[in-house]
Amino acid sequence: MNTFSMAWRLLRGGGRRGMLGSILTLAAVALVTALLLFSVAGNLAFAERADHTSWRLPAKEGLNPEVVGEVPDDPTAIQAVTVDNAGGEEFTHVDLAATGDGKPPIPPGMDHFPKPGEVWASPAMAALIDKLPEERLADRFPGKVTGELGDEALINDADLVVIVGHKPGDVAMTADRYGQNESPTGIVSFESNRVSDTYVAYMGLMAVATVLMAVPLLVFGGAAARLTVARRDQRLASLRLIGATPGQVVKLTVAEAMITAAIGAVAGAAIYFAATPALARIPIDGAGWRVTELMPGPLWVAATLLLVPLLVGLSAVIGLRRVVVSPLGVARRHTPPGLRAIRLLVLVVLMVAFLAMAFGMFGNLGGIGAILLLVLMGGTFLAINLVGPWVVSIIGRITAAMARRPSTLLAGRRLVDDPRSAWRTVAGVALTGFVAGFIALLAPQSIGETDHIGIEITVSDSQRQDVTTVLDKHLPDASVDEATDENEKVEYLTTKAPKGEIAVVDELRTALSAKVPNADVVVSYDEDAEGMRTFADIRTGILVVLSVSLLIAMVSAAISGASAVLDRRQTYALLHLSGTPMKTLNAARRTETLIPLTIMGGGSIATGVLLATPFISAVSLSTSGAVALGATVVLGLAGVLAASALSRPLLRSVMFNAAPRPD
Structure with a gap:
């Protein structure tokens, strides 16, 4: 009779209470497996979302090429990125132009490189454009939306992204950007290996959350192997006393624990997959998750189903050291030696x-x-x-x-x-x-409410008059302070725009996009x-x-x-x-x-x-x-x-x- 057959007979022959103990272990292992898969899936899901921000961030000179890629010598396209806002919603505006030196790369979620004047938008962005008056948002673009971006380009279903095609000589493709925006950069592909700062922070927080969740899981998983330990101790001690070797005791322990753990791990995986649609409703970054994002993949599932029984088997062996060393002590219920202060x-x-x-x-x-x-x-x-x-x-x-x-x-x-x-x-x-x-x-x-809107606009010194003209038209009563830094960038700060006039600020942004498309507009709200x-x-x-x-x-x-x-x-x-x-x-x-x-x-x-x-x-x-x-x-x-x-x-x-x- 092999070890697993013997272990199976011991499990079945344990009586009603022995079976209850095995069920307790199985339930504990199922919970550990389900939550461990949740932890793994969470990290993978954030990493996948982070990957979907990479194409929007072109390579930069002066940074580590292994991290952000290298700026090509012969680019086939130019990319510039602006973080904009309308109706209190932040969106990403990507400007693209083909250089004519080769075949330009096709952006994720599109079937071709955008031609000059083409406007592609995510479903949520297209809905926002339709919702707001044209002077607040649609007039910032050269025409109507001509295409819908696919999931490959989007972080989530609520992602607001718009891509606009240009000619290489357009102002939008030559003017430097400021702040968190990306200046026009030559590219040959959309694989820059950069990740948005937001998702760097999210992945860091998820790593901390994983530690906070995983450690109790590991402790609980180890404890699951030692549930009903006295019953197992006494039974295996009896086997030792009638002639079983320490190796046989260890093998029986591992086999019994791993059989129970394997069944519990499979049950836990089934519980996790059944709960995935509900877990996908947890909102992060403005939206829930796609169910497929929370599916760890066959290799991760297989690794988890293998790791959990191994952990349980190892913990069971550690818990039975005194059976192997001193079966008489177990039979006599001898108190184990005290724990050490180390x-x-x-x-x-x-x-x-x-x-x-x-x-x-x-x-x-x-x-x-x-x-x-x-x-x-x-x-x-x-x-x-x-x-x-x-x-x-x-x-x-x-x-x-x-x-x-x-x-x-x-x-x-x-x-x-x-x-x-x-x-x-x-x-x-x-x-x-x-x-x-x-x-x-x-x-x-x-964050508390404020009774005014603060607006900071950063442009080049040569664009000072254009900004002043737009401000005088849209915010004639706002107080304006100007400051020019050593790089000849001008910062305008207005402090008297009323809190409720979000529509006025949207119109201001739209007007600025026509005259100063590279203006970095930061509004307090x-x-x-x-x-x-x-x-x-x-x-x-x-x-x-x-x-x-x-x-x-x-x-x-x-x-x-x-x-x-x-x-x-x-x-x-x-x-x-x-x-x-x-x-x-x-x-x-x-x-x-x-x-x-x-x-x-x-x-x-x-x-x-x-x-x-x-x-x-x-x-x-x-x-x-x-x-x-x-x-x-x-x-x-x-x-x-x-x-x-x-x-x-x-x-x-x-x-x-x-x-x-x-x-």
């Missing part, structure tokens, strides 16, 4: 290293520094899980020493005897505290709108990360609580036979959960807050972070208490059943 030292070292790098003590390391920060943050997060059982064992000793009631004494002794099991019950909520503490200080403040969108996206990200963390925490508490009852069923039955009332056992269970939860949860929150302190100067503080933190604490505590209540019927069942196990 776990705390590891946490402190990682925290100090993270803070030192975050505060810039090692200088600016660029992308490598960002990766190191993420690694150190993830390591610190994992170290909390490493420290957890050690702290729980100390809490148990103190609780037992100070006990004045039977329930408190039972709780303290239980914490000392098996701190890892007690930690697994509260680990999810404690780690969620780290997430909530980290983001509590980083929740941005919403544009920045307000961009800030509000950023605020909404960060708030959405915070809610998603906290929701995932709380889901992991609550499911972890429920499954670990039920598993702990199954692990201790013989102990509970013997306590009942010796006269211990169920009320005392329930009180002991609450005590051994709430005390570690309070101490470790508070410590995790403090650690998260401490690691966030280097970044708080870059954002505006608000009460929303404190609200999120308070809600997390309340929901986490409620989830643990609910999980304890759900396992009471199971406790009653095992207390009144002292029959021998079928395995």
